[in-house]
Amino acid sequence: MVSQTIAPAPPGAPPTPAPPSYAPGELAALAARHGLGVSGARPSLPRYVRQLWGRRHFITAFATAKLTAQYSQAKLGQIWQLMTPLLNAAVYYFIFGVLMRTKQGVADFVPFLVTGVFVWTFTSSSITAGTRAISGNIGLVRALHFPRASLPIALALQQLQQLLFSLGALVMILLVFGQYPRPSWLLAVPALGLQAVFSAGVSMVVARLAARTPDIAQLMPFVLRTWMYASGVMWSIDKSLSGDRVPHLVKAALELNPAAVYIDLTRFALIESFHASQLPPHVWTVAAGWALLCGVGGFVFFWQAEERYGRG
Template structure:
């Protein structure tokens, strides 16, 4: 009986379709050739990224320098843009709509929220365009495609370094003292950067296949901005003023942008005490976004630049 089954299995194998004799596929198979865009294993992919770390850093720096090279103020726009946005929001939400009532040191409160949120917003938006906006480079050269969203994330991190220096000066001017908690600021930025990189990788893959994403993204970002407590204290506005149950405020605090904003405010503004859950939320979002985002992007490595 086993001889009959083996004979049938051999017949099935012989009947299975394979490369036609004399075809290019059969010729490539015979000589051990593989597709140039084949997705490598995850460990090999990480090694390739590390080998190209100098390219990633140089590409990010050159983009940062050239971005404002055509303007008179140059790199000052890295700081002026969030400052002007914060000034407009301060007039609208702080003065006209009365959002500053009951908020201690509202200028520092608002600026911290704007600078932290802007870092995430710009990284995610840039990540969405990193693949779709570099198709000519992707089709011309062979390199790990994650290099592009990583370079865009590093570019935004370089701009954040300037913005954070300005933010610390403003916080001091508004009367906040220097405390030992300031030593934890790099920890917050590392966690936020991990989240931003992961989110940027996810958006890079989505943006590579969804052509209308760049048109939709500004509306998503604006909604995210209003839901992240940039202009108001979440608990006071949601629970005390609007009368929603406590769990609604808890869900809003678990929003990653709100978590990193509240974490930074806790370090910079005295007597600003957010819920303890934001510390854990920042850590969980950082690890989950970086690991999940990298895996999600890597899974489509062999499809970027096609079509």
């Protein structure tokens, strides 16, 4: 090891000037004057939105890469994007449709069930992915500076891409069971669009919670399973709530359940027997309200903890 010593100033040399001293607050003003700021500090909300927009290509590429790699180790590869919801639908049909006979009184039960499974899987997968948005990419979070909301948004976009890919299988099933394209099918576009905003917002909420409390990821499957059973995925909420057997508050909670609302809107658009009956006039308002509340609220909630992500 080589040691270095500082030679004394030669005789007669002028003294080394002392570094300038700054009064409290002057350093902050000097840094601000030269465009410097605290590393990792949370930007203002408008600036944060602009930063996200500037990284839109990264968000899209990240979502596509995640989708491509999701089943890269399986021999059937991307076919599992179709097989997973179809196998779930087959299991639910056997248990609920055959054994529990929930298909009684439900017209077009197979399209009814498959549509519900595909739509629910989109929301469920988006929220589940949100629990791993920060912890599953902690190396990226600690190594690079970028708006952290890019991660849950990209993962929600990944699930939307998978849903769009799976809709081809849903359309084939609808055709096999006599559901042919009609103008009402176009209503599925705004319904799924509102659902995508809602799912992305909830994904950002659980992303922030799981970043601080990893146990959220372990608890979420139980929450989602309970939510699925309450959302009419494999049974008709309307027929089950007919009469006075169900308390009014329970009935109102089930009818305003956002997952059930988006499922019903998509069924109304795609299934003729649903389209024959009129949707309650408040349904589109409820769907838009949930999307606005969770989309905007979830984004702001996630942004408020921006500077804490990735810290030990």
